[in-house]
Amino acid sequence: MSVPHISTGSLRLRFLLAVMLWVVLGVAGIWFTANRVFEKHIELMYHEELEVHVRELARLTELDNDGRPQLQRPLSDPRYEEPLSGFYWQVTVPGQPTLRSDSMTRGQLDESVAHSPGIAHAVEAGPTGPAITYGLLERGPAGQTIHIVIATDQSELDEDIASFTGELAVWLAVLALLLLATGLAIISFGLSPLNRLGQAIARLRTAQAQRLEGRYPSEIAPLVTDLNEYIRQNSEIVARSRVQAGNLAHSLRTPLAILTDEAEGIMQNAQSAASGRVLLDQVEKMRQQIDYQLARVRSAAGASGPGSRSMLPEVAIPVINAMRRLHPEKQFVLTGPDAPIVVAADPVNLAELLSILLDNAGKWAAQMVQLEVSRPAADRVRIEISDDGPGMSEDQIAKACEIGTRFDHTKPGSGLGLAMARDICGDIGTQLVLRPGAEGLIASAELPAGDTSAQPGG
Ligand SMILES: Nc1ncnc2c1ncn2[C@@H]1O[C@H](COP(=O)(O)OP(=O)(O)O)[C@@H](O)[C@H]1O
Ligand SMILES: [Mg+2]
Structure with missing residues (x-):
């Protein structure tokens, strides 16, 4: 695709600005909605997953004979075993040693979120930064309170969102470029009849054509037809005026010849010789004017008009x-x-x-x-x-x-x-x-x- 020539005050510039505005608005709209929708969606998924995990933890938790909490088996998600992975759990029974996931090699979780049998969640400080914390309160066989807490680093969620946003930005940039390129192609295609019109006018001006040639779209075709009609009428008027000027000049020749004869006759007479001389001079001036106008008419008729080379x-x-x-x-x-x-x-x-x-x-x-x-x-x-x-x-x-x-x-x-x-x-x-x-x-x-x-x- 050839990039069209752009100058200030041009139609192309107007179209280009409109296309650019359109692309910017469109892409910004897509960016905004896609981000919102994705963020909502991924947050929902996250929270659902954490709820499942907290329930699983609650199910697996039991108290041994001494009332110490223990798990029947590890949680199904292996990330709770990887040290400082960002996925943590903690089971607390008052008066007993706290049970923590293998991933929690340091720190502790705030058990206050686990204050009711229903699942509650909050963002709390975790071992590796702010964490989305889910918790619920269970009762042991002897009525002990068991605080069951699951936490995932907030940054996990943020990273997921950031990686999506990054990828989206690249795709949207590619989309914007493609839209701009097609926009330019459309402008170029749409305005090509104007280029052809410009060339037709140049051919007219350099006398390579007598009228604007070529077929044009319905929006400018009437203009071209009108212009052609105007050109035709104009050259007709010019041609007619030339013929009339020529005819006028020729028609004056015979009377002038007669006048010359008369003047010469008058000059023969000694008394009126001076007037004869004046008459003859004036007649000669008229003849020169006529010859001059005829010569101009003749040379103008051969010329092809302004703009020729x-x-x-x-x-x-x-x-x-x-x-x-x-x-x-x-x-x-x-x-x-x-x-x-x-x-x-x-x-x-x-x-x-x-x-x-x-x-x-x-x-x-x-x-x-x-x-x-x-x-x-x-x-x-x-x-x-x-x-x-x-x-x-x-x-x-x-x-x-x-x-x-x-x-x-x-x-x-x-x-x-x-x-x-x-x-x-x-x-x-x-x-x-x-x-x-x-x-x-x-x-x-x-x-x-x-x-x-x-x-x-x-
Ligand atoms: N190259 C020249 N050298 C000398 N006199 C010239 C020259 N060109 C023109 N003239 C003078 O100017 C006058 C007007 O020239 P022009 O208008 O061409 O008329 P024409 O050639 O018919 O006499 C000439 O009559 C001549 O006296
Ligand atoms: Mg001369």
Whole structure:
């Protein structure tokens, strides 16, 4: 049986505490009642036995011609002959020497307990400590009083009880351990659907599944069904919104093209050239916004959602290869860790981010573009893209991520790349950092490291 993992505030802890309380109460109850019952029982047996012995002693006792007490034969229990065995008897006739058992090599018994023909008992001092003493009074042929006394050490009874209690304690400890072990097994068995649910949620989060899979007990099955329905509705809403955003953007393109034409026409006229210019600028801004939103919609549609994992440098390799074809006269160098790193980012998003930054570096580099993957801390992975081009001034860097911003119109572009790169970094939960390098520009981002145990996608 595997001991289940326990953390504070967990269901397991609650069940475990309940089981422990239950076992402790149960075992304590058994201990108490068993001891009481046994003690009563053994005491009763003891007293019955002593009564039998005192009667036997009375029967065997006779007085000889001189009135001295003597036994017809020894008592049937041999312990009365063994010295200081804890089992003693004594017969006293006033004026005669006292007759004692062979076991009584010293001491004497108090005959006062033998004061009536009926059997009486008391705890008195005996030769070897406190003794349970039984006695009865008989009359001899000439009317003499004969005190007949039997005594057994109290410790005999106590030892019997103690040995029982000791044995009972061992058995009850074994029972308690067994009950606890079965309790743990039951908890583990009972909560295993929750473990499976946890794994199903992990698969969902790492995009290995589209819904919570598996069969669950009736208590949590409705919850799982509801969650699945919620997930389905949610992704439907997201998908529908994407389509609507795309449709909206597309539907605006034709009117914008017409507006552009009109604006250019207005610019032909020398008197209204300035207004034409303003119109054209505004139309261009609208077009950029639309292109940007369309690009975002497209890349978001490919991404598998939050919680997904990707591997570095694996994800970067096809991007670098594409860049080498796109900018054949530039050199792309990848430096990275010896072992692959898992990043808590969607592979589609990560590839897009890398291709935007590598494409910019490729466009403006003199010769060299470098992508460096490093791990500054156990929970962070850093990607850094540097080139040896003209770079950007601090002012330019401050504005570079705005939609449509372009500083160098000699190279082709839309001015959307860095805006998208910044948004993708936001989606991943990090920030895009641009800074001037020794030469050229350095773009970097620190991504959260993924859980290496999770199955990476990418
Ligand atoms: N690595 C770079 N070196 C120099 N300038 C750059 C670099 N990356 C981006 N820029 C500047 O920032 C502007 C915005 O970049 P971006 O948003 O990717 O748009 P685009 O690449 O379409 O022009 C570019 O037009 C360019 O002037
Ligand atoms: Mg660009």
